[in-house]
Amino acid sequence: MEIRILGPVEPSVPPKPAQVLAVLAVECGKIVPVERLIDLIWGEEPPPQARKSLQVHISSLRRAGLPVEHRAAGYVLSAEPGSVDLHAFRKLVSRAGDEPDLRVKADLLGQALQLWRGTPVVFAQTLDVQRLAAAEAWVDAELALGRHAGLIDRLGTFVTEYPLAERLRGQLMTALARAGRRADAMRVFRETRKVLVDELGVEPGEQLQQLYRDVLEGSRDSRRNYLPRDAGDFTGRDRELGRLLDSDGGVWWIEGPAGVGKSALAVHAAHRLADRYPDGQLFVDLHSPSGALDALLRAMDVPSERIPESVEERAALWRARVSGRRVVIVLDGVTSVSQVRSLLPGSPGCLTLITSRSRLCGLEGVRRVPLDVLSSDEAVTLLQRILGDDRVSAEPDQAQEVARLCGYLPLAVRITGARLAGRAHWPVSKLVRRLSDERSRLDELVADDLAVRAGLELTYRALDENARRAYRIFGFLGLPEVPSFLWAHLLDEDVLDQLVDARLLDVIGSARYRMHELVRLHARELAEAEDQEQEREDVVRRAVVAALSTVDGLTEQLFLAVPRMQDSLGIVTSAARPTDKDAWFAREESLLTRLVERAAELGLAEIASQLAEVLVFAWFGLRNRYEAWERTHTAALEAVWKTGDVRLEAVLRCSLGQMHYKRDNLAQARSWFDTALTLFVDLGDKRGEAVAMNGIGMVCRDLGEYPCALEALGRARELLESQDLEGEAHALYGIGSVKRELGDDEGAFGTLRLAETVYRRARSRRGEALAARGIGLVHRARGELDLAEDHIRRAHEMVAGIGDELLGCYTAQAWAKVLLRKGSLDPAAELIQQALDGCRDVGDRFGEALVRRTLGEWRLAAGDHAGARVVLTDLLPVWNDLTLPLWRARTLRDLGAVHASLGDVEGADRSWREAAGLFTRLGTREREEVRQWPAQWAPPALSR
Template sequence: MEVRILGPVEPSVPPKPAQILAVLAVECGKIVPVERLIDLIWGEEPPPQARKSLQVHISSLRRAGLPVEHRAAGYVLNSEPEEVDLHVFRRLVAQAGDETDLKVKAEALGQALRLWRGTPVVFAQTLDVQRLAAAEMWVDAELALGRHAELVERLGAFVSEYPLAERLRGQLMTALARAGRRADAMRVFRETRKVLVDELGVEPGEQLQQLYRDVLEGARDSRRNYLPRDAGDFTGRDGELGRLLDSDGGVWWIEGPAGVGKSALAVHAAHRLADRYPDGQLFVDLHSPSGALDALLRAMDVPSERIPESAEERAALWRATVGGRRVVIVLDGVTSVSQVRPLLPGSPGCLTLITSRSRLSSLEGVRRIPLDVLSGDEAVTLLKRILGDDRVADEPDQAREVARLCGYLPLAVRITGARLAGRAHWPVSKLVRRLSDERSRLDELVADDLAVRAGLELTYRALDENVRSAYRIFGFLGLPEVPSFLWAHLLDEDVLDQLVDARLLDVIGSARYRMHELVRLHARELAEAEDPQQEREDLVRRAVVAALSTVDGLTEQLFLAVPRMQDSLGIVASAARPTDKDAWFAREESLLVKLVERAAELDLAEMACQLAEVLVFAWFGLRNRYEAWERTHRAALEAVWRTGDLRLEAVLRCSLGQMHYKRDNLADARSWFDTAKTLFVNLGDKRGEAVAMNGIGMVCRDVGDYPCALEALGRARELLESHDPEGVGHALYGIGSIKRELGDDEAAFDTLAHAESVYREARSRRGEALAARGIGLVHRARGELDLAEEHIERAHEMVAGTGDELLGCYTAQAWAKVLLRKGLLDPAEELIHTALNGCRDVGDRFGEALVRRTLGEWRLAAGDHPGARVALTEVLTSFHDLGLPLWRARTLRDLGAVHACTGDVAGADRCWDEAAGIFARLGTREVGEVRHWHAQWGLAIS
């Protein structure tokens, strides 16, 4: 069924359904989220029953025979684009943009414009800008064909609809003048000036004023200044402008992506240099290349009858005409060197400024000025110059956010400034909210005849199809950068280089590509409109596989709460390992997180889960990258919920339990592990149940619930015994550490020795080190300091070979306590500070508190009682906040010793009484030590 929205909606339906149909037609074939539909139809204050009303209106559309379908995320109009007049309009305009035959171009544009029957009911401003641009293109083509008189009536109608469009009024003046109606052309100028002054408080632009002088005088002005009006709010580019102003002529190639301000820089510089080039300041728009030499020769007063037909003869005449003169020429919108060669003057006294989205190549003697986006401060300054200082000063943070959301692209900043300037009642924060939605951001970046999308479309349509495809692929990936380990699996390097030459991509470092945020949004739009959904999803799958093949080669078994679920996810490493793992992950972390989120957005739940899990064991768990860990797993979990895979949900819940355990959020960790265990039990997954039980056991151990811990770890060991030696090692280590805390030293030695043996058989150096440290802690608790040092020093050396800096902090702390008890304060202090800095670097709260307690003990041993009291009091608060009663009790015991040493008997008793109560409740080995404390510190309190 044909749908028409360029005017009253057809087929005819009631007003609200008509608006909904129009929105769906604009996004034809794409899902429009429910929230966006509500926002577009009812605005910022929708009725309470908006969702219900939307469903009712959708039903009425279906009853009218319209193919509106419900999808998980929203609604879609399941029609072909050719069945919607807007998409036919856009196709015809795009075809016209690629057409070189003026008659064919004019016919296509005329056909496109005839599709309009009135004002659209939605996106009226955005669509009207597209119609105005098409109208101006059509008039250009008709004028070039010499149809001056025939244009006047239609142009007059357009001017009535767009009274503030200066270019359209200039085209009407041109048509009237060429049709011999000079008086009418001058009347149009006077009317234009009145409208602009009355409505906007500004005079007509320089081009329109120059056109008026031409008509009035019937001849060219002697100074031949045909430059567009200079931007009064020109901002930034100090270095580039300085180079141009200091130049002595020649040819300059100003290159950069669409909207970066190339033309603004060239025109601004040309105006500043006008006095140095008194024989003419010329401007040629090479976006429409036909007749460029003709236009230049006419601008230099060459009569029409003297202008030859052939391009070669025109180029020779052009060089002869400007020979010996001082002229500045702006050649705007150059797409190739071949366009430029015939237009370059031979006179050394001329200055030629070329603007292009293409990179300079094979043009001799040309100096290059590459432009990038503005700095953050420059973008805000530009916004201030458009809006005024007061308005930006009232909302400085929002102004900076607007600049950021615009990607610091001058055109985008100028558009947002113009929109806000025209809406004095809008706070800047309102535009921030509107720009924050990626899906509609390009729709917001439209003001009058300015639009970011239009400039990008022009560049895109000039590309070969294989390059367009690469552009869409890059955009749909949704990644800020694409390094070689990804693009090598997806794209051809030569094609990427063509995108670089078109200034749609930037090269960052070696074989790494980056796309500007607004460019990426445009490319994603096109991918979603032009590429089949299956192809898009396959693209993201290939990207995830490429990441997995690299990252999985970097994984290591960690000693978190639970072991990795690798076997059940079926991940296989195939790519070479980066030589510097830390540097590689530091560079690629944000990209890998975004890739997980992108896969999750597309409901590629298993792929998102695989990559998220691998990253834990390759990077997040090693370096305590908690924010990235949580982001990836929550994104994957949401995708899993949508797809209903309970087993993957259990895996992710276990991993989030690990994360909270590592972050010392023990209550949260227990909750995640409990839910995971229930899911695994219901699924009959013994391995998964064991993993969850291991986690529960470690949480229970830390909070002092030793019976629960032993039961959980015993169950985990039982389930893992036959097929997972590392998992068994984890369970044994946990059980052995609990036996130590309970004072069952023989059982602790046996269990930890067994764990060490299991780890060794599994070739886990980390596990061996962990178990050896545990054995050393038992000897230390028994006062067997030489044996303790032997085991702990060996553990420390083993850890050094694994690169696990955090575990190295724990072995260093354990060794420092042995040295402290031996009276070796200096080497102990060095180890303490090494461990403290390491724990702080990775944000390990428990580790930091543990080492700070050891520092308090060192100060007590060194006789620094005030320092010891301060340190231990602070640590007491940390252990309370972490919910660790055993460690709080041990710190109270030490703090009591400090009070004893300073003669504060009441303070000592108060600390020791509380500590004794906790030890008794937990049943730990310290229960037997309580009666010795007064005797141990007797001299101090007698």
């Protein structure tokens, strides 16, 4: 039997029994207490005979054949939830939320909304909110599918029913604007404002006001248009463009030789299709899948700290981000299928345009668009659109010859046309004469396409000497883009404008320039042919100095095992600092990484190493940007090997050791630190030896090799004392943490308090917070919970003050454990979730595992023994993978407690026996507590 409550109740029964049926149907399959039924049906003042009346109504429902049963506590509707329209509605909405296919999503939501026939007799306000949310989601899907015209009437009805729903009104404005009814869209806004002011006394929200401004200005409904500027003189390609414009999404592979106009076609089509893909128009110049995914995720508003490290995780996040959206993506310059597999969105509502010189092979479900050169007429038409009708019509045969000499390649035609356009006094025949001399076109250049070389050479030779030099500088730098903080130290802006006019440079954003790959290669070859080696190297050196003058002013103190060791090389940090450091580095990271690599390629080992190290303290180390950290240091190290500079080699090895340490690759970290130590000792470099010892000590501590850790950290402290306050404090912190693990509480207190003092003298708030947390951990281990909370809370507040989100995860976790032991479960849960989210955001594997273990303890304390067992069991292979035996032992101890709480004596004994063996082998404080565990966990209590 179907039961309908989204409107008049069916089957039809008298009003009061209908209300009873509706309440029971909302809770279908669940017992509804009698008192709750009475409250819901009669309110706060039920009649004296309410219970008897309820029984009468229940009998009426049973006579109508409805399966209402009496239970000890109340009544239950014994029916399948799917037979009730409300539950069918909720199931359809839930399925729609998980559905990536926009068409299916819209269909599911449409079916759900059709179940509504009027106002429910109970819970009307609550259920109406659910209907409104479903309606808004359905409209979003329909708008994304481009069905705005058919939505307008239905949206008008919805707005009438929900006059205060701003989002619905915004959707109606969007539909009207897309249908070309801008005046009606603006009228809806004015009506909305009047309703909100009259009814609520408030103005429309910022989102609705921005939409009104967009409609008023006639702008497209798109917030993510990252496409390059469309060519206003785009010519030809009618058949290929028609195929793209008629497509319904999917993946298109545009292929052809260099300079044939693949990118121009893709960008032109993407601009034309922007209205059909309102959720974003994205453009990526392909170098690597990882870098491309990084750029795509940033374009979709993903913060840099939330972007995963691995290609697989980035690809998964990318697909999730565009799921259910309509986005057009241009992937430019692809060289192989493997580059793009991870970049393809899973949503069928997206369109991907790939440009490549390579022929398609091995990518399923892709449609090909092969491009060849323009026809003679199309090439002349392009030239005509650049120069104007008069000049071409005056010399039609000469225009045809220009097109022929350009090989009918769009890039060559565009470059030669730009030159002619900039010289109105030149007849077209003059350019023909210059192009006809093959020696001027071919002698100096070696590249795949002769016609492209001819056009580039001609344009280059027409520049004045300053512009030519600028051109060669751009080419030799080897950077995909050159922002103002670099070119301002190298070039005059007026000269750059000449290159822009000649179409040798493109302007991107504000004072940022990009040179096409083929043009850049040509310019680089010219630099190598025309400039002295010292001049070329000086260009790159000055670029690195320009980067250093900006980046060095953005460094922060870190409690790394490797403090900065490079000399300043006389760099003056005079450049203006970016106002938004995170946004600036997110934009410039790949460029700065490439600049280090370019300097290293040229043998500029010292300055490449300088920039690589500064980047660690300004960005890589703060945001766990391991890929760029490794790339820069590996490149610099290769250059250093060739110079034979042993100290620089040791410095870079130390930094790579720290990178692997932060990535929880302890064995690799130890190897890098050991080699660096050997080099520093051979050099007699005491400070370098101490830095390497600090790194080795921290690795040994984490591996549970405590004698080694104390020896290394003690030696580091001895060498650094009074010489390097921050390095000395870090050694002291490491020693104090080892003593804590070994149960030497007094020694731990003394060392950690001294570390706190030295960190304070070094003005390192991060280090001071780290030491305060460490002192709190000792108090916590001793059961001195109030003192522990005082220190850890103070550390947490200090960390919040300096904005270190990662360290804040560790202080939050430590505080949560104190609260757990004090029985404050709800505040502890909030801190645990905060820490877990933070560690996952930056890819901190150890931190995430540490917090997950605390979550297991929380579940144990909350009596969720089954949940605790799942969490703790899942952690055991993680500790093995990270090579952290102490944390495996602690997890096993807690898991034994879970088994004991569940009455699993064998499981508890097995877990405790392995934990006891590990604690004994490691010599930690827990080895003295083994005998207490059975008693301690009957009844359960929190572990240390």
